Amino acid sequence: MYRLKYDPAAEAVHEAMPPAASEALTLALADACHDPFAVTEPWGVDDGITRMLITPQAFAVLMVGKQEDVITIFQITYLG
Numbered sequence: 001m002y003r004l005k006y007d008p009a010a011e012a013v014h015e016a017m018p019p020a021a022s023e024a025l026t027l028a029l030a031d032a033c034h035d036p037f038a039v040t041e042p043w044g045v046d047d048g049i050t051r052m053l054i055t056p057q058a059f060a061v062l063m064v065g066k067q068e069d070v071i072t073i074f075q076i077t078y079l080g
Contacts (some may be wrong), residue, residue: 002033002064005072010060013076021057021078028055029073036064036071 006014014022031039032053040051043061053060061075 002036002069002071004029004033005070007072007074010073010076013078014073017058017076017078021055024055025053025058025060025076028053029060029071032062032071036062040064 014025017025028039036051040053040062043050043052049064049066051062051064053062057080058076058078060073060077063072063074065072
């Protein structure tokens, strides 16, 4: 199982999102902690590290650290 690490700016966006959108993103991130490659898509070239998690109202750019079992969240964009 992976653990999450937020960039401070991404964390601020997540905290500022409306409750329903925030909850959907939180649940999707929880799923990513169990199997990040099943619930994410490649971001750009599929390097097996940089991924994108998409929900109906937001998307997040992630880096999957396989050796450390850490998913770093670099960016969250709320689509409103």
